[in-house]
Amino acid sequence: MMSAQPSKLASSRSRGQTVLRIAMPLGILLLAIAGWEAYVQIAAVPPYILPAPVLVARTMMADWPLLWASLLVTLETTILGLCLAVIGGVALAILFSLSRVVEYSLYPLAVVLQVTPVIAIAPLLLIYLPQDVAVLACAWIVAFFPVLSNTMLGLQSVDRNLLGLFELYGTTPAPGAFAQLRSRARALWILRRPAALPAFMAGLRIATGLSLIGAVVAEMAAGSAGAGSGLAYRMIESQYRLNIPRLFAALVLLAIVGVILFLVMAAISHLALRRWHESESGRER
Amino acid sequence: MAASHAGLQIVTPFTPSPILVALDSVGKTFANGVTALANVSIGIASGEFLSLLGPSGCGKSTALRIIAGLIEPTAGRVTWADSTDADHRSQIGFVFQEPTLMPWATVAENVWLPLRLRGLTKRDARDRIAESLALVGMSDFARAYPHELSGGMKMRVSIARALTLRPRLLLMDEPFAALDELTRFRLNDDLQKLRRQLGCTVVFVTHSVFESVYLSDRIAVMSARPGCIVAEVRIEETGDRDVNFRTSALYAQLCRDVSRLLAGSDAMEPL
Numbered sequence: 001m002m003s004a005q006p007s008k009l010a011s012s013r014s015r016g017q018t019v020l021r022i023a024m025p026l027g028i029l030l031l032a033i034a035g036w037e038a039y040v041q042i043a044a045v046p047p048y049i050l051p052a053p054v055l056v057a058r059t060m061m062a063d064w065p066l067l068w069a070s071l072l073v074t075l076e077t078t079i080l081g082l083c084l085a086v087i088g089g090v091a092l093a094i095l096f097s098l099s100r101v102v103e104y105s106l107y108p109l110a111v112v113l114q115v116t117p118v119i120a121i122a123p124l125l126l127i128y129l130p131q132d133v134a135v136l137a138c139a140w141i142v143a144f145f146p147v148l149s150n151t152m153l154g155l156q157s158v159d160r161n162l163l164g165l166f167e168l169y170g171t172t173p174a175p176g177a178f179a180q181l182r183s184r185a186r187a188l189w190i191l192r193r194p195a196a197l198p199a200f201m202a203g204l205r206i207a208t209g210l211s212l213i214g215a216v217v218a219e220m221a222a223g224s225a226g227a228g229s230g231l232a233y234r235m236i237e238s239q240y241r242l243n244i245p246r247l248f249a250a251l252v253l254l255a256i257v258g259v260i261l262f263l264v265m266a267a268i269s270h271l272a273l274r275r276w277h278e279s280e281s282g283r284e285r
Numbered sequence: 286m287a288a289s290h291a292g293l294q295i296v297t298p299f300t301p302s303p304i305l306v307a308l309d310s311v312g313k314t315f316a317n318g319v320t321a322l323a324n325v326s327i328g329i330a331s332g333e334f335l336s337l338l339g340p341s342g343c344g345k346s347t348a349l350r351i352i353a354g355l356i357e358p359t360a361g362r363v364t365w366a367d368s369t370d371a372d373h374r375s376q377i378g379f380v381f382q383e384p385t386l387m388p389w390a391t392v393a394e395n396v397w398l399p400l401r402l403r404g405l406t407k408r409d410a411r412d413r414i415a416e417s418l419a420l421v422g423m424s425d426f427a428r429a430y431p432h433e434l435s436g437g438m439k440m441r442v443s444i445a446r447a448l449t450l451r452p453r454l455l456l457m458d459e460p461f462a463a464l465d466e467l468t469r470f471r472l473n474d475d476l477q478k479l480r481r482q483l484g485c486t487v488v489f490v491t492h493s494v495f496e497s498v499y500l501s502d503r504i505a506v507m508s509a510r511p512g513c514i515v516a517e518v519r520i521e522e523t524g525d526r527d528v529n530f531r532t533s534a535l536y537a538q539l540c541r542d543v544s545r546l547l548a549g550s551d552a553m554e555p556l
Contacts, residue, residue, distance in 0.1 A: 161385040164355050168379055169399040194389040276389045276430045
């Protein structure tokens with residue numbers, strides 16, 4: 001009885017905190033929107049300069065079929081780009097961890113690819129590749145590197161003593177390159193793979209945001225060529241037509257997509273790590 | 286009285302038989318030019334509890350890793366009495382200063398690791414895992430994750446893991462150095478019991494005079510730069526090592542003598 005009291009108190013306090021953490025930013029957002037609406041109404045700002053939030057919402061509803069189709073296009077590019085980045089990044093990181101020679105020869109090239117601004121590569125890709133492939137390639141390029149570098153970091157973050165145990169308790173590898181590779185592959189599966197998971201998850205979260213940015217940038221570069229159909233293309237198109245309310249509606253949709261992707265990734269990361277990793281287990285207790 | 290059948294004896298290179306493993310003029314110079322060990326020769330008798338006692342940086346951990354085959358000596362050699370190079374690994378259990386558990390795996394899965402590396406599935410290893418956990422009193426925590434355990438409990442799991450292969454030689458690298466004193470006392474007692482129960486040989490690296498006197502049959506005192514053995518002390522206490530021993534005059538006397546040896550180790554000639 002004595003101990004039940006404080007724990008109940010603590011749980012109600014933590015629930016109060018959760019409510020506060022959701023309510024506070026939401027309240028600020030609503031306040032900002034209300035202020036925006038009031039400003040537009042009072043100062044009579046024309047909608048082609050700054051549309052009021054109510055108008056943006058009405059436009060979103062009116063243009064929903066168009067915007068929804070565009071949203072699906074952008075989302076598909078983002079997710080496909082992300083998937084390819086994960087496959088490529090993880091595969092390359094594993095290859096690097098198994099062979100120094102491969103790492104030394106390829107890693108600098110990956111860095112070059114990363115540091116070159118994607119907006120500068122997009123027009124070239126649009127020349128050489130079909131338009132949809134070029135957009136996908138842009139999303140892939142920006143999302144690829146965080147997956148690669150974080151996975152590499154994670155694979156290297158195994159406790160050295162654990163690797164020592166592995167060496168001690170594992171059967172002595174027979175001489176020969178193939179046997180050594182097999183032994184490394186085993187250490188990779190049993191030790192490095194789980195050890196890399198937290199860093200990989202961090203990379204995945206970064207990559208998700210970047211993949212969306214890559215898709216948008218490429219769509220914008222392509223959009224000026226007039227062949228796109230994603231949300232970013234709708235924005236460029238609306239800008240040319242001075243349909244600023246629709247531009248805002250597309251922008252809001254992009255932001256919502258970004259937030260949803262972020263939350264999905266956070267949930268995946270939580271599910272994968274909550275049992276043992278401090279970053280996720282600490283929050284529950 | 287205990288003192289009548291026990292006492293301190295400083296001995297020149299002492300080799301009780303039969304020898305399980307012997308270091309023969311072993312030296313280690315690392316790639317950066319630091320000589321961690323120079324000319325260390327010692328025989329480890331089957332069934333004995335040997336402590337390597339010395340200041341930090343005297344190469345005691347290096348010696349332990351050389352025995353385990355985790356690093357190669359640059360001089361001398363390690364000879365095993367009755368096994369070839371390939372199969373003596375299966376006779377070794379190793380415990381690090383840190384528990385070195387896999388944080389993503391449960392206690393049982395951590396203890397499974399050596400067996401897993403030998404090709405046993407978790408199901409086949411189940412009895413062995415349970416047995417090892419029972420030895421260290423951790424049976425109730427098989428499904429717990431390392432982050433849910435205290436430092437002492439993690440160390441128990443680490444010892445259970447080292448015992449799963451039923452090693453003849455248990456190598457321990459300052460295993461209790463990071464624990465509080467009460468936990469350390471309890472683990473010292475439990476280690477005594479385990480050793481008596483399993484009859485394995487132990488090489489125990491420590492910088493604690495008290496711990497080494499409490500646990501050992503023999504203490505090799507080392508000096509630093511380069512690391513070498515400067516004295517060997519035999520603790521001839523045949524009675525129980527328990528709280529009575531810990532509070533006895535003999536224990537105090539032994540600690541004093543070993544402390545003196547350790548303090549003067551820098552000025553002593555290598556054995």
